[in-house]
Amino acid sequence: MFVTIGGVRHHVVAEGSGPVCLLSAGLTLGWFDWDPVVPLLTPHRTVVRFDRPGHGLSAAAVAPPSAAGEARRIAGVLDALGLDGPATVVGHSIAGFHAEAFARLHPERTASLVLVDSSVEEHARPPRAPAVRTAAARAAGHALSALGAPAALGPLARRAMVRLSRTGGGDPAPAELVRRCYTTSRVTRGALLEYASYRAVAAELLALRERYELPCGAPVTVLAATAGGRRWTARQRMLALELGARFREVTPAGHLLMLDRPDAVARAVLGEDGPGASGEGL
Template sequence: MTAPHPPARFVRVDGVPLHVVVEGAGPVVVLSAGLAMAWFDWDPVAALLVARDRTVVRFDRPGHGLSAPAADPPGAAAEARRIAGLLDALGLGGAPVTVVGHSIAGFHAEAFARLYPERTAALVLVDSSVEEAPRTLLPAALRTGAARALGRAVTAAGLPAALGPALRGAAVRASRAGRAADPAARDLVRRCYRTGRVWRGALLENSRYPDTAAELLALRAAHPLEAPATVLVGHEGPPDDAATGWPGRQAALADALGARFELARPAGHLVMLDRPHQVARAVLRAAT
């Protein structure tokens, strides 16, 4: 029998209705998933945190999950302001929060911690995107226009309705240790991934990826990181391979941030699905 879905609501932030799930009681933890992912991808981690007396806030960025599309392309500072605005709208603007970002949302979470140090108890990056020297070959406006056009064409062709859930399932399997299946409820997957909105949102966010990475580098130079930080990286290989490749880049990021470094293994990119207990432990100990 499928577990009941947690209560959800829609909160308007900067004119965009955001889908939000708030559970539990206690210190606040904000969870933000990666590109094209949804609030339910945090289900295992959220349950563990709620059981440890945390208030867990999960939300879908514009164009993701059940949230409405964004009028403007995303950026690091803009997404940090969105998190702050969401907390204010929920009446959670008091005590500092632990902000957790997965993949590209790691850029947004770190930007929040730097721009709102008084509101940040801790920062946790879960297999976060890393760009040491982001470069672009085409102007941002051209990339954004192409992403919008492609999104409209894909939607008009009916591809999300025909292939969306299957593509989501394939992407999840490719991003998990041992190519494990997608644990998400089928009704939720269909509800989100059969719509062109989600694919348009992912294309738009991806089109501005290098700009967001460059913006974060500028924020690092201007705004020191005051909150304790943890970098958690997924790894499927033996421990002695963790000093090179992707884990090595994550370790370098941890050094640059003065953060605690943790290796989650075996885990693919979707660490929160492969190692939810380890992610929850990292969040719980992050502010201590």
């Protein structure tokens, strides 16, 4: 289905029943990248997936993202579906920033928070001349589109990115969906706009941490893919300490943890510790 939020048409998928769980994927990814996780959750949860502007099947982005803006977007998706009760919010990679911002700005609507190999920026500062960065991203997007790069290279770039971000296996996404999304200029432009705004969003989130507490009584879990290396795992562990969260190393798993280990993501959402999960490993 499609809903309009902030004047932009968003693609949203909702299925299952029970308490609400919202899944938000990382940069350039679409709703279908959660496909391995969804069947593990729908017997127990109402699972909501959506594409941010310029991603998946949603319309092109009209403004650069912000942490507070993405928190409002999540709230808008839930509102559009008539889901006003507390939700478990799951953010992967850059969407970890958005999920945490939602929890801080909408504590009454947050049942729990799960960060899946989330982006981490411990000392981010607002970039200089953000308008210039945005303009450059837009110009690059238009130039690539004019050259036909999305149509020629989009699906190949997607397949390569997925292979490099997993510990094994290729891209399970259907070829038709990959072509439908990644040959479009809006996905290229949306990705460039999010990338150009990355530092600003990270710095904004650090500012939100100083002003707004995480909701009391809402569990937080940080899942770290061990393929990122020791330094990355250490940064994820420090993020968990900062947030007072449970920390789980997931192995074997690459950055696209939802594809490599959907079981670990599902257990985190459901608040379950499976075999071998009593310590830090999964």
